[in-house]
Amino acid sequence: xxxxxxxxxSSTSFIYNILNEDEIENIYNDSxxxxxxxxxxxxxxxxxxxxxxxxxxxxxxDNYRPFIGDSLYSFFQLYIKFSGRVQHLLIKDRxxxxxxxxxxxxxxxxxxxxxxxxxxxxxxxxxEFNSYNIVTSLIEQKIINGSNRVISGExxxxxxxxxxxxxxxxxxxxxx
Numbered sequence: 779x780x781x782x783x784x785x786x787x788s789s790t791s792f793i794y795n796i797l798n799e800d801e802i803e804n805i806y807n808d809s810x811x812x813x814x815x816x817x818x819x820x821x822x823x824x825x826x827x828x829x830x831x832x833x834x835x836x837x838x839x840d841n842y843r844p845f846i847g848d849s850l851y852s853f854f855q856l857y858i859k860f861s862g863r864v865q866h867l868l869i870k871d872r873x874x875x876x877x878x879x880x881x882x883x884x885x886x887x888x889x890x891x892x893x894x895x896x897x898x899x900x901x902x903x904x905x906e907f908n909s910y911n912i913v914t915s916l917i918e919q920k921i922i923n924g925s926n927r928v929i930s931g932e933x934x935x936x937x938x939x940x941x942x943x944x945x946x947x948x949x950x951x952x953x954x
């Protein structure tokens with residue numbers, strides 16, 4: 779599965795990584811040349827491309843689910859949900875001429891809580907810049923680590939050891 783970085787994803791990353799919260803929330807009220815250029819990036823977020831990319835990514839991950847295990851599947855799904863929700867907010871808000879700071883969206887925070895620790899979430903939320911990139915990089919790292927567990931056989935070995943321990947306990951109970 780090779781990831782394709784769309785214009786929508788690139789624009790989302792660009793906006794959330796270079797602007798602070800105040801600049802994000804007031805981008806449509808700012809008439810500076812820089813703000814005008816950033817609005818061009820907002821306009822590049824294509825709703826149809828977004829839906830197609832999200833559906834395609836989710837379908838690909840679903841096809842591999844039996845082979846990658848629940849943990850790795852959860853990381854992929856979180857990545858898709860997170861990036862999809864952020865782009866959805868930008869598309870929805872664009873019509874109202876506002877931009878929601880992703881860190882202030884409780885459904886997004888709840889999504890992150892599915893697999894990130896409180897320490898990781900607190901660190902991310904405390905960052906004034908680059909927090910979007912920190913989240914996506916952290917999830918990508920978890921995906922890489924999970925992939926390594928699958929490829930190396932570590933996940934299968936852990937499953938086998940767990941089954942062996944259960945069998946051993948059953949045998950001990952039978953012998954008593």
